[in-house]
Amino acid sequence: MTASATRRRFTLLQKELQEYKRSLVWTPIAIAAALTLLMLVSVLVANRITVMSDTFLEVIAEEEFGVSPVIVIDLDDPGDDAEPGASGQRLQVEVTPPEDAPAEEEWNFSREWRFEPSKRDKPEYEPTEVGSLNPVLSVIHGFMLVVLVLVTVNYLLGCLYTDRKDRSILFWKSMPVSEWEEVLTRLAVALVVAPAIYIGVSLLLQISFVLLAMLLVWRLDMDPYATILENIRFGDLLLQQVGGWVMTALWVAPVYGWLMLASAFARRSPFLTAIAPVIGLALAEAIVLGSDYVSSAVVAHIPHYIGGHSVVGFYFEGLYWEQLNMPSLLLGLVFAGIAVVGSVYLRRYRFDH
Amino acid sequence: MGNIVEARGLTRSFGDLKAVDHVDFAVPAGSVLGLIGPNGAGKTTLLRALLGLTEYQGELDVLGNRPRSQRARLMEEVCFIADTAVLPRWMTVSQLLDYASGVHPRFDRSLAEDYLKDTDVRLKRRIRDLSKGMMVQVHLALVMAIDARLLILDEPTLGLDILFRKRFFEQLISDYFDQERTIIISTHQVDEVQHILTDVMFLNRGKLVLSRSMAEIEEQFVQLNAVGEAAVKAQSIPHLGSHSILGGKALIYEGIERESLAPLGELRTPSVADLFVAMMGGDKS
Numbered sequence: 217m218t219a220s221a222t223r224r225r226f227t228l229l230q231k232e233l234q235e236y237k238r239s240l241v242w243t244p245i246a247i248a249a250a251l252t253l254l255m256l257v258s259v260l261v262a263n264r265i266t267v268m269s270d271t272f273l274e275v276i277a278e279e280e281f282g283v284s285p286v287i288v289i290d291l292d293d294p295g296d297d298a299e300p301g302a303s304g305q306r307l308q309v310e311v312t313p314p315e316d317a318p319a320e321e322e323w324n325f326s327r328e329w330r331f332e333p334s335k336r337d338k339p340e341y342e343p344t345e346v347g348s349l350n351p352v353l354s355v356i357h358g359f360m361l362v363v364l365v366l367v368t369v370n371y372l373l374g375c376l377y378t379d380r381k382d383r384s385i386l387f388w389k390s391m392p393v394s395e396w397e398e399v400l401t402r403l404a405v406a407l408v409v410a411p412a413i414y415i416g417v418s419l420l421l422q423i424s425f426v427l428l429a430m431l432l433v434w435r436l437d438m439d440p441y442a443t444i445l446e447n448i449r450f451g452d453l454l455l456q457q458v459g460g461w462v463m464t465a466l467w468v469a470p471v472y473g474w475l476m477l478a479s480a481f482a483r484r485s486p487f488l489t490a491i492a493p494v495i496g497l498a499l500a501e502a503i504v505l506g507s508d509y510v511s512s513a514v515v516a517h518i519p520h521y522i523g524g525h526s527v528v529g530f531y532f533e534g535l536y537w538e539q540l541n542m543p544s545l546l547l548g549l550v551f552a553g554i555a556v557v558g559s560v561y562l563r564r565y566r567f568d569h
Numbered sequence: 570m571g572n573i574v575e576a577r578g579l580t581r582s583f584g585d586l587k588a589v590d591h592v593d594f595a596v597p598a599g600s601v602l603g604l605i606g607p608n609g610a611g612k613t614t615l616l617r618a619l620l621g622l623t624e625y626q627g628e629l630d631v632l633g634n635r636p637r638s639q640r641a642r643l644m645e646e647v648c649f650i651a652d653t654a655v656l657p658r659w660m661t662v663s664q665l666l667d668y669a670s671g672v673h674p675r676f677d678r679s680l681a682e683d684y685l686k687d688t689d690v691r692l693k694r695r696i697r698d699l700s701k702g703m704m705v706q707v708h709l710a711l712v713m714a715i716d717a718r719l720l721i722l723d724e725p726t727l728g729l730d731i732l733f734r735k736r737f738f739e740q741l742i743s744d745y746f747d748q749e750r751t752i753i754i755s756t757h758q759v760d761e762v763q764h765i766l767t768d769v770m771f772l773n774r775g776k777l778v779l780s781r782s783m784a785e786i787e788e789q790f791v792q793l794n795a796v797g798e799a800a801v802k803a804q805s806i807p808h809l810g811s812h813s814i815l816g817g818k819a820l821i822y823e824g825i826e827r828e829s830l831a832p833l834g835e836l837r838t839p840s841v842a843d844l845f846v847a848m849m850g851g852d853k854s
Contacts, residue, residue: 220674223671224671224672226671227667227668227670227671227672228671228672231664231668234659234660234664235657235659235660379657382657382658383652383654383655384655384656384657384658385655386622386651386652386655387651387655387656387657387708388657389620389622389640389644389651390644390648390649390650391644391668391669391672392641392642392643392644392645392672392673392674393641393672394640394641395641397641564640565624568622568623
């Protein structure tokens with residue numbers, strides 16, 4: 217019995233992925249392939265074509281030679297500092313001329329050079345530099361997540377609507393699958409399965425970026441292990457990106473639930489059905505009460521990388537959990553539950569409109 | 570044995586309109602019931618009520634389940650073709666069979682593939698690329714591969730040409746039907762299904778007009794083909810309806826001694842279609 221239950225769940229999920237194969241499966245793969253290719257070309261042909269390799273080089277330069285793009289001069293007594301100022305100055309000579317070629321005024325030292333003693337003096341500065349490539353990889357990941365959310369919104373708006381529109385619901389209803397199974401399968405696709413695919417592809421993409429960066433560095437006659445691998449904290453990345461989604465999923469659940477409800481309710485446009493009442497309610501509230509509870513509640517549950525204010529990172533530090541707006545999270549989950557029940561009800565009793 | 574479906578006072582109204590109006594009926598196990606009625610008679614609504622697809626008032630029992638709240642469970646033993654061309658168009662035939670075998674405990678995939686072997690349908694094809702006739706073949710193959718106790722077909726051959734329609738019903742009876750299964754068919758093409766029916770139900774404006782077995786119809790109804798003077802005489806005897814035939818009238822009587830009519834002309838059992846027209850249209854003399 218458990219075997220057939222598992223198979224059943226698998227079949228239901230498989231059907232969703234087949235129906236939305238292009239947006240849920242091929243899109244992330246195509247994006248990853250395109251970005252990898254772009255990076256590969258930039259590594260092989262011109263080392264500085266893409267922004268991404270630029271960023272890599274910047275970080276590498278900073279790490280390797282102790283120079284940041286902002287030229288730093290150490291006015292302290294050279295004797296105090298253990299750091300070899302010589303290497304910094306040597307590079308400074310190399311970097312400055314091409315950028316400051318034309319004018320004499322560039323030699324106005326007092327304006328251009330900055331004094332940053334704090335950076336140099338703190339011994340803790342070195343350890344925090346490890347992992348300095350993490351932000352670069354997070355940018356890639358963030359981009360994949362933006363695509364994920366857009367694709368998921370599209371999926372949710374269509375998932376309980378298109379089969380009503382093309383009347384294939386009359387076939388689905390002839391199968392022994394309950395409305396609960398149908399709705400929960402779709403929610404699981406939106407919250408778990410699609411993110412798992414996108415995040416999985418994103419992780420592969422990041423690995424290929426790291427490998428390509430190592431290739432780039434190797435071509436520059438540097439040590440790829442020291443410059444690249446030692447600058448990435450894989451554990452942190454995994455925790456932030458996988459764990460981050462767990463957090464995001466909890467926050468975004470009410471929005472997804474609402475979209476699904478709109479999809480089950482809509483007669484013509486699920487998009488308008490989803491958007492119009494929210495805007496109407498927010499406007500009415502602003503005009504009548506002069507407050508913004510509705511809009512702020514909505515915005516709080518939209519991931520910040522697509523314009524909302526919700527959290528995306530995931531950290532186990534106590535402070536972070538204290539900052540979390542627990543009532544908002546719980547209310548959101550209650551709302552998501554209501555939306556699911558509503559979707560099941562509509563799917564069962566009001567599909568024929 | 571016993572009844573597969575029992576309904577008492579089954580009613581479904583849309584506002585003022587009663588699509589199904591206090592209908593009582595029972596469908597015995599092992600029967601092939603033809604549900605016949607003009608457009609808008611409430612056939613589809615009645616069948617949807619049986620399938621748990623629409624609300625209703627009154628009592629309804631299908632295989633011991635209340636369809637409205639237990640549709641998913643009911644669907645393990647009931648299958649239906651609610652309309653032509655409702656298969657999901659984006660799927661391939663193979664994906665469709667995968668889905669059915671994944672969620673339906675009584676579905677036999679190899680049986681379905683066997684049925685499809687005799688057709689032009691290839692498993693790799695997408696549903697949307699099939700002709701309408703092929704879609705119906707796929708749907709029928711799928712439905713016949715389910716070991717169900719009750720099969721409900723709502724206008725299954727609508728829009729198909731006569732060859733497809735004939736093959737559809739032939740296959741249904743020869744490959745699928747046995748004494749333990751029950752089939753309910755609603756259709757306009759009464760003539761084409763008449764020979765496979767064991768029971769008929771006439772529905773008009775939501776009301777049940779007639780519900781008999783074919784044997785009872787043979788017993789209780791008689792059609793008299795009378796020509797000339799006999800036709801005039803025959804028309805004076807109370808009859809359900811009549812229509813013109815070459816040189817005279819064909820009249821349909823209910824519950825009358827055959828011997829009393831014999832002198833007036835040729836006697837026969839009316840076709841379901843003629844009986845239906847007679848009962849719906851009344852006397853068209």
